[in-house]
Amino acid sequence: VRDRASEGQREARGHRRPEPRRRIIPAWASAIVAALMLVALPGCTAGPKVTTAPEAEQPRPAPSTTPERGSAGSPGGTSPGTLIDPSAPSPSPASSVACRLTTPLGWLNEGQRTERGVFVTPLGTVRAAMVFVDFPDARAEDNADPRDRLPQTYYDQLVPESVAWLEASSFGRLTLDVTASTAWLHLPRPSADYGIQRGLDFEQQEAYVQAVVTLAEPTVDFADVDLLYVVPSRNAAGIAFSPAYVNEHDTVRTSTGTLVSHGVTFGTDIPIWGHKVLVHETLHTFGLADLYQGGGTAPVADASTHGFVGKWDLMGDILGSAPELFTWEKWKLGWIDDDQVACAAEAGTTKATLAPVESGGETLAIVVPTGDHTAFVAENRQPNAHDAGACKGGVLVYRVDTSVDTLEGPVHVVNEHPFGSRSCSGLDAAPMDLDTPATPGTSVFTDEASGITLSLVASHDDQWDVVVRRDHASG
Numbered sequence: 001v002r003d004r005a006s007e008g009q010r011e012a013r014g015h016r017r018p019e020p021r022r023r024i025i026p027a028w029a030s031a032i033v034a035a036l037m038l039v040a041l042p043g044c045t046a047g048p049k050v051t052t053a054p055e056a057e058q059p060r061p062a063p064s065t066t067p068e069r070g071s072a073g074s075p076g077g078t079s080p081g082t083l084i085d086p087s088a089p090s091p092s093p094a095s096s097v098a099c100r101l102t103t104p105l106g107w108l109n110e111g112q113r114t115e116r117g118v119f120v121t122p123l124g125t126v127r128a129a130m131v132f133v134d135f136p137d138a139r140a141e142d143n144a145d146p147r148d149r150l151p152q153t154y155y156d157q158l159v160p161e162s163v164a165w166l167e168a169s170s171f172g173r174l175t176l177d178v179t180a181s182t183a184w185l186h187l188p189r190p191s192a193d194y195g196i197q198r199g200l201d202f203e204q205q206e207a208y209v210q211a212v213v214t215l216a217e218p219t220v221d222f223a224d225v226d227l228l229y230v231v232p233s234r235n236a237a238g239i240a241f242s243p244a245y246v247n248e249h250d251t252v253r254t255s256t257g258t259l260v261s262h263g264v265t266f267g268t269d270i271p272i273w274g275h276k277v278l279v280h281e282t283l284h285t286f287g288l289a290d291l292y293q294g295g296g297t298a299p300v301a302d303a304s305t306h307g308f309v310g311k312w313d314l315m316g317d318i319l320g321s322a323p324e325l326f327t328w329e330k331w332k333l334g335w336i337d338d339d340q341v342a343c344a345a346e347a348g349t350t351k352a353t354l355a356p357v358e359s360g361g362e363t364l365a366i367v368v369p370t371g372d373h374t375a376f377v378a379e380n381r382q383p384n385a386h387d388a389g390a391c392k393g394g395v396l397v398y399r400v401d402t403s404v405d406t407l408e409g410p411v412h413v414v415n416e417h418p419f420g421s422r423s424c425s426g427l428d429a430a431p432m433d434l435d436t437p438a439t440p441g442t443s444v445f446t447d448e449a450s451g452i453t454l455s456l457v458a459s460h461d462d463q464w465d466v467v468v469r470r471d472h473a474s475g
């Protein structure tokens, strides 16, 4: 096994980032998509391929030297019984560190060493300020529905459920603390002038945020804020969608020099997505990639949009039936410990007992690396908690490739159960379960190219025993 820990350290220092670029994180619906939604197409769509702007002269921000907050540390114990094959290495944090994958990419990616100088560290308390803006052509007081004239309405729609969602998904390691304004800020230009439409470039979003910061700074203490949420009046038709805001060039500041580098500029698509648009976009500010299929510059909403991960993971489908994050992402975010990930990097047999993802149990995934940037991951998904709408539970297998960019398929769910019923088919039905006459052959996954076989051998209560056999060691 190669020394991936030192590779990860180099990555963390940013030396492997090829070209800092200014990009808009693609986001969500347009009026076109809203129309599609009305005819019951899947509830999420691809955004435009990121728009690049000429390279800025600003240097990259230095990696953060601030220690991560919260309880990211391992409790220190190993997990006897997780790996029961005597020839396999004993489970320890070091063994799972060998299953971390580095990435050749900068920006949003699925590598396990997020650049903490660029993205917000999602541990402990993350403080957000929410401000509400209207425009000369779209005054809040002119909204037809009286409720839409009140900031409280928007806060209630976006914040409480998102805070609870993140608290649960992070196993209590992240507390999103949102302080909302109570009055409208009146921006000086018509809403469409700010260019918050699909295809916008970073400079447009940067200028919009700067205008908001200038208006807000008398009432918001930005020194105490990690994220800025900008929410437009419902009638502001020119603010069409809700991209995340990540400014790695330190260009937006208050008049006294305080940086405002992360947040979300919401649009009038909030009613389409509900509170989970806040969760999805906030997760971009933590460094997570989009897992749906994007590309090009036009909105796309067709069968291919969710061809990578189906309705699993709200970075893949914001309105999906199983929106809980993949364990791989929870590991990347620091929401689980290294010793909650079993690592099958060595030749031979590795066995793990997988607890449901949302349980925060002893072992949540088994990672089977197949190269410097690729791995198969198996985890136990059950139709409860955030995944209550999932049509099927079992062991979900997916392939991670950290050399694949956001929107291009860094994660692919493997469909090991293509025998779905009409109500549960395609990738929704992907998890493996034990071999039965009704579901033959779904208990074994084989990747001949990498000499890997992953088998379910037993289930007890909500736990699954999984055995990985591999012909060759990874790396």
Ligand SMILES: [Zn+2]
Pocket: 025, 026, 027, 280, 281, 284, 289, 290
């Ligand atoms: Zn996104």
